[in-house]
Amino acid sequence: MIARKDSLSAAPDGQGPQETFVLNLGPQHPAAHGVLRVLTTMEGEWIQRAEPVIGYIHRMHEKMGENRTWAKFLPNTSRIDYLSAMHYTHAFVGVVERALKIEVPARAEYIRVITSELNRIASHMVWWGALLSDLGGLTPFLYAFDDREKILDLLEGLCGARLTYCYYRFGGLYNDADDDFLNGTRAFVKHMPPRLRMYRDLVSDNIILRKRLEEIGPISAEMCRRYGATGPVIRGAGVAYDVRRCEPYSVYPKFDFKIPTYPQADSMARYLVRMDEMEQSLRIIDQALDQITAGPFMAPKVPRVIKLPPGDYCYAVEAARGRFMVRIVSDGKEMPYRLKLRTPSFSNLSLFEEASRGMILPDALAMMGSLDLVIPDIDR
């Protein structure tokens, strides 16, 4: 049974006010994952209109990009979406490399892929725990963080940061991956699949979870297209769109991995897409660990002062939440003329208003959880 009202707010004979009231969720609300504010017009517990109000964590990233040199802006990239910092740095580094036509050494590319995929798993872990705690089950949160800490330990050993890595450099990496990291990652790849099976047994197959996610919050492929939603949201609608496949970058073409899609387009589909993605990420890491060779981790000739030739450059990566793209308009100076960050959460949130119409409040929040929003990523 889908709890959904098709015709709302029909006051009989059109007389009198409608029985609605405005519920203000946020900016501080446990389900808002930060400081999202949703102005919901409710009819009872049915949502008539849920209007997201954003800007509560606007941090001027694009403005800062226009006021800083390329290297100085690099740390900012890990703070836009702090859960998939590696991908964001990758995109920014990539656009500069593309503009300067720097050839990145193979070893650096492999390490980038490994760290990116590790970061993706870590990010999905946080999402998984947060979604479950939205649904009222707190324990999976702690289980997820257990495994996430293992990833963070690996990455911390590599670059010294737990969350905001800023590990990539123009033309390579901050430092080389040592054997500790590679062996640790091998161990992690072995450690993780049984854990994922356990998660499936404990949580994904739980009847309450299934009842709360299945057929809840359908988001069709057509709607995704209209709003520009990407990542697991569109893959949950049955479209196999993945930047790693569609606009290949780095060494991703060398790996054999599947793009998980589910045609149901409901919250459960998005849930399963992310769970499958973690397995695929493990596969990629496994292959990368096999293929990685010794070599330099930094391109030989990277200019000390970076000036991009005038022009318009783009670089897109598949971040944990979808397609992240950096677009730079350069006028040949030390700073970009215009820096545009196309963040996936913004598009994913924008369909919330249409998708949540006529839903019951807890279902809408479950759907919001399945979109995996990071609010600073929306506000930038």
Add this chain to the structure above:
Amino acid sequence: MTSFPFASYIVAAAFAVAAITMIAGALIAVLSKRIIRGVGGLMICCIGLAGLYYFLQSPFLALMEILIYVGAVCVTIVFGVMLSEPDEPKPTDRVADLFGAIPIRSGRFGLWGAAAAFLVCTLIGIGIARLSLGGPWPVAPARVSDGSVAAIGIALLTTYSLAFELISLVLLLAILGALVIARSGRTKPPSTAHDQLGILAAQVTAPAPPSDTHPLVSTTAGHEPETAPR
């Protein structure tokens, strides 16, 4: 219990408490301005009444009174209050807040109406009280049963079985009728559990208090600043 020295005092005090609770509850129920407090008053009144039933040697009825009136009737009325938002004038001062039904300022007939109603009710009350105190009452005859729960049960299924069946029928009809009446105004055939049950939780309309007096939702910021504090 009789061996206890002050037993009779304790019993008398308990009786007084029950009686006063009942009367006070009834007064709150009819006099308070806010309807929700009226429901609270009815609840207190019922608890006092349950105490009196206990003194009338029927603990079963006392408990049933609480179960049905507090647990069901009052809750249903509160639900009705939530669904239909009766007028809730702003509290002006404490006395008027508690005894709002004696209208000093508003109302169709104002003070005179209140006085007339008060007079009529006082007359009724005094009249009946005089009647009941003065009338020649028969001497209590010998008991034929002990009035226990078992006896009630047996009587319900033998002597009063017809009435028992009838009241179950009445209750059934009441449930169906309530469903039909409450659902008739709806536009769309119901599709969810709420609607099928006639439980109208999904329709609760929160009466919005005037937003200028206090923040509605505590955990949120109501409005954006014109100028940011620095």
Add this chain to the structure above:
Amino acid sequence: MTFLNLEPIRILLYVVAICAFVGLNAAYLVLAERKIAGRVQRRPGPNEAGWGGLMQPFADVGKLLAKQILVPAGTDTLLYRMAPLMVMAPPMLCLMAVPYAEHFVARDLNLGLLFVFSFGSINVMALMLGGWASRNKYSIISSARVVSQNVAYEIPMLLVVITLLMITGTMSLQEITVQQAGGFWHWNVFRVWVNPLMPVTFIIFFICMLAETNRAPFDMAEAESELVAGVFTEYGGMGFGVFFMAEYSNIVVGCCLATVLFFGGWQSPIGILSGGAWGLVWFMLKTYALITTVMWVRWTFPRTQFYLLLNLSWKILIPISLFTLLLTGAMLKLPLLWKALF
């Protein structure tokens, strides 16, 4: 001193004892809940306050008591203040009727079961009035939920209890316990020859108890991720603390009742070690095992959705409990019919 043998004094002592028990019990159940949550989530839980965290409840209660007392603007002051009192009184009254051991009961009412249920029903009203008086939209939505939920689950619970009443034939909790003497196979939950569905009956009772006490997975009253803190959103300091304690006291009442009705109360499970103080031991063991289960369930399952909750009650639990009621009646009366015919 013969004075102490007198009934009113005895009851007074019991009242004091029960108040102390309820207070301490609720406080330590909060700690137990946090410890169990820690155990389930593979972490130690509170262990710095006192030895192994044993002083944690006192720290919490002391802090809550010393918080600022504030009645938020716009609330219905009288009801806002009254609701915590109303929510705390019923569980204390209910515990008066529970037989903890053979000779350890405050007042052995012959209508004990009805007593517990009638006073338990005040709880709903208190939560509802508290939510209403807060004048917070989250609280109002939440109190509406509380009422629908409690009304919906009162019905299967009462049906189950009526089934048990038909078997036991008495409403006195002490007598119900006495009937289950002589080992665990005499407990009501295992009396499958009276009604083969007895274990199912217990499960229904347990589910209803979870729902009536607003525990996960039915914690709609305090659905944190949706309704901030539900009914209690505007309550702070000890007002909130009392609600918190009342929640745990209600769990204790529910588990005590389940123990008496289904698990033989203070009777020993093996037939020996049953007299005197052993009764108290067995009773507490059974009750706390059930309470632990309640907490275990909370930290295992996610929250259900509101319409699923109502569906469960009206479409599954009520039909099943009606069926068990009919079945029990039939199985009790069929032998008589058999005898009359042949």
Add this chain to the structure above:
Amino acid sequence: MNLLYLHDRPGIYLVLAACLLAIGIFGLLRRRTLIGMLISGEIIFAAASLNVMAVNRFFAPDPTAGQIFVLFIMGLAAAEVAIALSIIIAVYRNYRSIAPQELTELKG
């Protein structure tokens, strides 16, 4: 009359019931919302029940009769509340008010 044994006299119950009745009628006259009138009606019911119980306790040969009578009153009150509330909700839905003065559609 000894005040200590007041609870054993029928008169006090009847007087209390009369008070309750008077209060209920006053409320019925003065309340300006349907729900308020419903509450007052419940108080009148309570007065009647108390009267019946008092007479049952002190003057009836079979004490079960009065109790059953009061039980029926409770059942009827519950049914009445359910029906009345559904009517009130229907009225509210059509008129956006439950003040009895405004239900004037049938008035000429």
Add this chain to the structure above:
Amino acid sequence: METPLKSMGQPTPQSFQPGPQPAPGSERPVECSQIAQFAKLDDLLALGRSYSLWPLTFGLACCAIEMMAAGMARWDLARFGAEVFRPSPRQADVMIVAGTVNKKMAPAVKLLYDQMLEPKWVIALGNCALSGGPFNFAGQYGIVEGVDKLFPVDVYVPGCPPRPEAIIEGILKLEEKITGKRHFPVAKLKE
């Protein structure tokens, strides 16, 4: 503890001495207990408060993730009785401002602080809450440069984002501030 902690306890600008005299220049209202002294009771209450610091569920940005991590199994804030994250400000004792506060958010944060019941404390977590952090540059238009511009802050925890150990140390510092002495041993630097 894995990492040495030494520089966690930043000197607070409005240092508030636990004890009879209110610190000069302190913006806190004079509490009753500062006039009439119930020394033992006050000590006891302070002890209770320090072991029962319920934070407000309130994450702003990156630091919120580390705040969550501090509550998770590896670090477990629950050991100090501080894991009861209350979503309603009425029930919270300490507000952990975890992340950047921008000008649009500032009134909301202030409102939340005002809605908390006394006694209440604030921990500014991360460089953004301390001073604006990396987003504080000449010509910035969006952020509040330090949450102490909005309301008094009790403990400052630097880092971008601070590690969970630092967050726990912040809670311990707050306990120290409330009771006047430290309960949990200081981690020693490994030479």
